[in-house]
Amino acid sequence: MNKEFLNGLIVFGxxxxxxxxxxGFERKGVAVSENPALYPQLLALVLCLFGITLVVQGVVRxxxxxxxxxxxxxxxxxxxxxxxxxxxxxxxxxxxxFILPSLLFMFIxxxxxxxxxxxxxxxxxxxxxxxxxxxxxxxxxxxxxxVLFG
Amino acid sequence: xxxxxxxxxxxxxxxxxxxxxxxxxxxGIIVGALPGLTATMGVSILVPLTYSLSPTAALMMxxxxxxxxxxxxSISATLVNIPGTPSAVMTTLDAYPMAQKGQAGRAIGxxxxxxxxxxxxxxxxLALFSPLIASVALKFTSLEMFLVALWGISIMAYVxxxxxxxGLVSGFLGLLLATIGFDPLTAAPxxxxxxxxxxxxxxxxxxxxxxxxxxxxxLNIEKNKQGTKQELFKVEKSFESLxxxxxxxxxxxxxxxxxxxxxxxxxxxxxxxxIVAYAQQKRLSKHPEELGRGAxxxxxxxxxxxxACTGGAMTTLLSLGIPGDAVTAIxxxxxxxxxxxxxxxxxxxxxxxxxxxFIGMALINILFFLFGMFGAKYFARLLFLPRAVLNTGILSxxxxxxxxxxxxxFDVGVMLVxxxxxxxxxxxxxxxxxxxxxxxxxxxxxENFRRWIGLxxxxxxxxxxxxYSKNPISIVLTILVLLTFLLPLxxxxxxxxxxxxxxxxxxxxxx
Numbered sequence: 001m002n003k004e005f006l007n008g009l010i011v012f013g014x015x016x017x018x019x020x021x022x023x024g025f026e027r028k029g030v031a032v033s034e035n036p037a038l039y040p041q042l043l044a045l046v047l048c049l050f051g052i053t054l055v056v057q058g059v060v061r062x063x064x065x066x067x068x069x070x071x072x073x074x075x076x077x078x079x080x081x082x083x084x085x086x087x088x089x090x091x092x093x094x095x096x097x098f099i100l101p102s103l104l105f106m107f108i109x110x111x112x113x114x115x116x117x118x119x120x121x122x123x124x125x126x127x128x129x130x131x132x133x134x135x136x137x138x139x140x141x142x143x144x145x146x147v148l149f150g
Numbered sequence: 151x152x153x154x155x156x157x158x159x160x161x162x163x164x165x166x167x168x169x170x171x172x173x174x175x176x177x178g179i180i181v182g183a184l185p186g187l188t189a190t191m192g193v194s195i196l197v198p199l200t201y202s203l204s205p206t207a208a209l210m211m212x213x214x215x216x217x218x219x220x221x222x223x224s225i226s227a228t229l230v231n232i233p234g235t236p237s238a239v240m241t242t243l244d245a246y247p248m249a250q251k252g253q254a255g256r257a258i259g260x261x262x263x264x265x266x267x268x269x270x271x272x273x274x275x276l277a278l279f280s281p282l283i284a285s286v287a288l289k290f291t292s293l294e295m296f297l298v299a300l301w302g303i304s305i306m307a308y309v310x311x312x313x314x315x316x317g318l319v320s321g322f323l324g325l326l327l328a329t330i331g332f333d334p335l336t337a338a339p340x341x342x343x344x345x346x347x348x349x350x351x352x353x354x355x356x357x358x359x360x361x362x363x364x365x366x367x368x369l370n371i372e373k374n375k376q377g378t379k380q381e382l383f384k385v386e387k388s389f390e391s392l393x394x395x396x397x398x399x400x401x402x403x404x405x406x407x408x409x410x411x412x413x414x415x416x417x418x419x420x421x422x423x424x425i426v427a428y429a430q431q432k433r434l435s436k437h438p439e440e441l442g443r444g445a446x447x448x449x450x451x452x453x454x455x456x457x458a459c460t461g462g463a464m465t466t467l468l469s470l471g472i473p474g475d476a477v478t479a480i481x482x483x484x485x486x487x488x489x490x491x492x493x494x495x496x497x498x499x500x501x502x503x504x505x506x507x508f509i510g511m512a513l514i515n516i517l518f519f520l521f522g523m524f525g526a527k528y529f530a531r532l533l534f535l536p537r538a539v540l541n542t543g544i545l546s547x548x549x550x551x552x553x554x555x556x557x558x559x560f561d562v563g564v565m566l567v568x569x570x571x572x573x574x575x576x577x578x579x580x581x582x583x584x585x586x587x588x589x590x591x592x593x594x595x596x597e598n599f600r601r602w603i604g605l606x607x608x609x610x611x612x613x614x615x616x617x618y619s620k621n622p623i624s625i626v627l628t629i630l631v632l633l634t635f636l637l638p639l640x641x642x643x644x645x646x647x648x649x650x651x652x653x654x655x656x657x658x659x660x661x
Binding site: 022031050054098105120 | 199201203315318323335338339340368371372536538539543545547550573579580596599
């Protein structure tokens with residue numbers, strides 16, 4: 001299955017879901033311009049049309065999907081690790097506030113990305129503190145304090 | 151308005167505005183000098199930082215990042231043959247060979263000077279043309295406003311990398327996302343699934359940081375882009391390049407005009423401008439064979455064009471509310487964050503701020519010229535930063551920055567989801583910028599579309615006929631939209647960006 005074909009199916013699916021989803025807020029018996037579903041339904045139909053065109057392009061071109069090389073696979077693994085760490089980091093700052101999860105995040109992730117233990121250790125604390133100072137003290141922007149600490 | 155427009159903004163410049171402008175320029179140079187970090191990413195990540203600032207200080211800081219990052223891509227292009235930002239790709243062709251000849255200072259000096267002059271020229275055109283365009287746009291009917299926005303999205307889809315169809319898909323997904331939340335006319339909740347978090351719509355700053363900040367870092371991590379390990383050239387005698395301005399003024403002026411025009415086309419941006427200007431220079435040069443081997447006019451053409459784009463992109467942003475590139479699309483978010491709506495009404499309601507933007511952009515170009523001339527050798531050391539640490543720091547900045555806008559962890563979730571979506575879009579060669587543009591222009595498009603439908607009372611054909619017969623602007627706009635949609639069907643090779651990348655490939659293969 002090539003990229004265009006798959007993308008087309010996804011776009012078509014989004015269009016169909018958006019159209020069906022709009023029936024929940026459709027108002028019948030009012031002026032056309034006052035129907036909140038009118039505009040999203042038009043967009044959904046256009047997306048369906050684009051999706052079909054992509055599917056047709058995919059069928060016509062029939063380019064085989066490339067096999068993934070080893071280093072590419074490692075790259076994706078590295079990326080997925082960072083995505084998971086980011087999710088953990090977001091949950092961490094929600095629960096425990098900014099400082100502790102930031103220290104951990106900025107130590108573990110660089111280590112996994114190839115930095116030496118010394119560099120990761122030396123950098124995590126100053127970087128966390130620098131972000132705290134810049135956001136909270138200099139720009140007076142709110143930072144999370146953690147629900148567990150009120 | 152008169153000449154007041156060019157001076158009244160001075161009163162908005164206090165100490166803090168100047169301070170944040172300088173900070174923005176410094177951050178812009180840092181972002182631009184580091185390969186892998188772009189102006190788009192820098193501005194999107196730092197928008198939340200401006201939350202507590204005055205609108206003038208916030209915009210000056212973000213414009214500082216935008217203009218300075220566009221310039222600073224030339225630093226790494228000169229010193230390590232890697233463009234710091236995509237728009238510096240043509241600069242590498244001559245700046246690096248010049249550095250290899252022991253003239254790195256001259257190359258950086260030329261790039262700095264040309265960038266600043268290109269930027270200043272574009273500010274001049276911005277100040278000259280944006281009030282004129284805005285005064286015309288003030289007379290636009292709802293149909294015309296709808297068409298302008300649709301044209302913006304379609305042209306951005308057309309010039310973005312990848313197929314036009316994928317660009318349009320991205321733009322229309324953005325428009326669909328913009329419908330989430332309360333309907334602006336009837337207040338009916340749409341696609342909220344009963345969630346209070348979605349009732350006010352998708353937080354566009356979270357989406358922008360996800361699409362341009364997180365996804366870009368994820369792509370860097372996947373490619374395992376590391377900081378450079380090679381020796382840097384010594385940056386000396388950059389001021390001597392000032393003497394060359396006499397012989398290069400024609401090139402700089404020509405390329406600046408190209409930059410301004412291309413900058414005003416939504417989605418085209420600095421990369422295409424520098425490629426077109428470089429190609430033009432090669433055609434017009436008396437010694438075309440020297441371009442690509444360390445020719446000063448090659449550097450001047452590429453750098454003046456990519457910085458002149460900033461004024462071009464800001465012209466359509468300020469006068470029509472249509473951004474010229476991805477960075478100005480994000481700047482709309484910054485305007486909205488501070489309760490402002492770019493477009494023709496900005497000239498009526500916030501006359502002094504528009505004036506401050508003109509003055510500020512001129513100052514920013516002067517500031518990065520000074521920083522570049524005096525400090526390029528120091529900024530060059532940034533190239534030694536360990537990339538693993540830098541990427542992690544930026545990711546942390548993305549999380550905290552998104553949280554800061556509304557103190558909402560839900561927004562952080564949205565940002566992460568769009569980070570992943572942006573990453574997958576890049577893998578599928580679907581451009582991300584049209585999605586952001588669609589999300590931003592969505593409410594404007596829907597409002598004007600439904601207003602027009604309402605006014606037509608079901609007699610669409612007769613109202614259309616009436617509009618077209620009275621107003622030629624409607625005809626021009628309709629033709630523009632149709633052309634942008636239909637052009638790819640009739641062209642074997644539409645792509646400005648594809649042509650551009652082929653040109654770069656050809657040029658870089660030369661001995």
